[in-house]
């Protein structure tokens with residue numbers, strides 16, 4: 258039985274940020290990290306973005322230099338007993354703790370009717386597998402039109418691969434971007450040489466020698482060298498549920514990022530928190546959330562009382578288009594589009610009850626502060642009060 262003041266379950270970006278958060282406050286309390294993945298913490302965004310351009314692979318690893326932690330790679334906590342403050346891993350090792358963090362992240366959604374060699378893209382191993390396929394392969398199918406689908410399709414096309422995209426919505430990023438922008442992205446991706454099958458899904462994916470044969474519900478048959486899928490994730494809540502913690506679309510945490518057990522915290526993709534600014538509970542699956550929430554959780558585990566009031570933030574690169582986004586980007590909200598140059602440069606506002614809840618800064622840079630203030634000020638708006646408000 259090993260005792261640690263702090264036990265961190267998970268080895269992703271939220272876990273790594275929590276280590277740094279703890280060490281800001283407590284320079285010497287014993288920290289153990291139990292990391293199911295076979296790698297120490299690394300940055301995920303480069304896997305679908307900069308590593309396909311000019312970034313060096315080694316740059317993804319996050320530094321734990323001088324932090325004095327015990328990291329158990331390839332181990333999974335399978336039992337958590339909050340009454341005894343004890344966690345047990347899949348090799349039968351037990352760990353006791355004073356404060357525990359659940360940074361268990363999410364698991365990729367999979368297709369039921371597909372060959373097992375489809376790459377459900379999320380980890381560094383998925384990146385390596387795809388890179389290996391790229392060495393000899395020239396034709397790829399990308400399934401899903403969300404963040405991973407749009408970024409990986411662009412990355413492959415920029416690396417001179419022939420790409421076919423397949424997704425159930427009418428347009429790329431349809432859950433996040435307003436319809437005209439999503440439709441523009443369809444034509445933009447086609448201009449870049451990508452074949453699109455929108456409003457279509459997979460009937461089956463089978464192996465034929467070294468090739469994959471993808472058959473769609475609309476009857477298309479596509480033979481390729483590799484299939485990559487980004488179908489969304491599901492929060493890993495099994496351990497929290499087994500420990501009797503409150504679950505509701507993720508692990509429910511309070512402002513201080515404590516679960517329904519005050520000695521157990523949660524952060525990152527798995528945590529469902531209340532956003533005072535957006536006035537709703539939410540679970541956010543972006544890097545910035547993992548980093549900022551992880552750090553605050555770590556500081557609070559070490560005795561601080563910092564409420565988590567950060568606004569959700571994310572960004573993406575799609576060929577030569579890029580953007581930053583803040584707040585809640587949901588196409589079910591009222592949308593005000595303000596294009597300086599249609600679909601090349603502009604700002605999109607997302608409103609609920611006449612207040613701005615989210616801002617998409619499309620090729621519009623250094624305006625994050627203005628967008629953040631607009632959400633925080635909580636004034637009522639109409640299209641007339643927003644048009645021209647934020648410009649490059």
Ligand SMILES: NC(=O)c1ccc[n+]([C@@H]2O[C@H](COP(=O)([O-])OP(=O)(O)OC[C@H]3O[C@@H](n4cnc5c(N)ncnc54)[C@H](O)[C@@H]3O)[C@@H](O)[C@H]2O)c1
Nearest residue numbers: 401402403404405406424458487488489542543571572573
């Ligand atoms: N730039 C960023 O912030 C960024 C980049 C990459 C990934 N991520 C995060 O990583 C996670 C995973 O990304 P993702 O792209 O997988 O999720 P996503 O939720 O962005 O997109 C999921 C997509 O899956 C597709 N889909 C679902 N079921 C399908 C089916 N049966 N057949 C075909 N398509 C189907 C839909 O097109 C949907 O848009 C997300 O939480 C995302 O926020 C973020």
